[in-house]
Amino acid sequence: MTGTTEPFGARLRRAMDERGPLCVGIDPHASLLAEWGLNDDVAGLERFSRTVVEAVAGHVAVLKPQSAFFERFGSRGVAVLETSVREAREAGALVVMDAKRGDIGSTMAAYAESFLHREAPLFSDALTVSPYLGYGSLKPAVELARRNGAGLFVLALTSNPEGGEVQHAVRADGRSVGATMLAHLAAENAGEEPLGSFGAVVGATLGDLSSYDLAVNGPLLAPGIGAQGATPADLPRVFGDAVGNVVPNVSRGVLRHGPDVTALRAAADRFAEEIRAAVASV
Template structure:
């Protein structure tokens, strides 16, 4: 695919909507941390990393809407690990899954330009469908990500209200005007998404384990809401409707260990993912899957 061809690609919001409607609402995190490698009887090495990641791709990429490799677990093996990440992204996308690289990047100036080029420019070997970013150097500092996402049909997921306890000190702090920092981030994302149909390229990360209300009407975001923390971290399918209310159609539930612990048998992994999809279809009010 040439850069020119990619510029005219279908927007990310449309591609994600289609994936959710046809494959069901599920993002599976590809998190090859040492404990999971050990549970699969794999060595904590590049060879183990590669076997784990590519088995997950083989089992799931033709079936689930989204795969989300966590970059840190690949980076810890240096250049050899990054090479595995490149292959994981490419093979998952070739099999039909959308790929979100969970990298949580954020910086300013030429540095954030370089990060944006790494993940959202077609000339990069790490080119992916979407990437997670941190807006806590200022929402506007992420402009290079937004510009490339719009140009190349990609997505950007900004951290808004995360489920880790430490996050609340920043995200729920009250800014001038009485708005929380997290709500301000969501409002700026909503403004950038505008009236895009079916939804814009800028999504938000909102933890599925949150217990306090979200001080923002997510129905106005007009973007996808990536909801990590389901399964092993305590979030439940039933809890999603209470947390996200009227915006459930745009929620992308994400789980990792709850699916991956069923490996390394590919057939068992597929069955686990299929069960999760059906649970989330019911919880989020999707029509029943065609038999």
């Protein structure tokens, strides 16, 4: 970390305490554009993204654009993404770029610079990354995130059924791959207060996770609320004592209320309050 840049974990903790622990996804896939009455083109993409940012960036803790839905339009789509990231951060939301990057050496370093260098057009507060070329392959991203007060969310126990064949595989030491990723993150966050900057992606649809040590002293980004079937009320059962560090992600559950700005904001507010209540019940 350089200068007086405040770590992502500290900024996230404050945002969650002030705005509630909700992350709203910005997922402008073709079907949602159609539901909003928008064309599946750059103009529709821009209208969709600007509307979501206008509706919720001043109210929720985190916005999570899915980069693939912007990249599919080429350079013009990426330009829309740059604008969305900048405007969301200006409105006070933290931005987690959902790009799931993962590679080795100089290529991983280049991915990190694309999203975690403070001068990069796509600089985001945190980035989702894949550790399945080995956790050590993420070192360039870890180091750059530390220097720039940014964070990472590492895929550990994801909500997609296919993930289990890798994440639940058992290593020679008897520990699963997913548990190993959680242990690495706990080591990264050791001694950090009030919250470490290196979190895990852990699906809210996975049921009882009491066999895993989720106490990584970092945030747990939890997809699966809403369209995938999980509800805010499920969070204490899934995450147990770690629920206070969970950042539940809701995408379609909020986005389906567009393009009306008031309706989008009201949906986000409802989810935020339901999540607050669920966390407070523990």
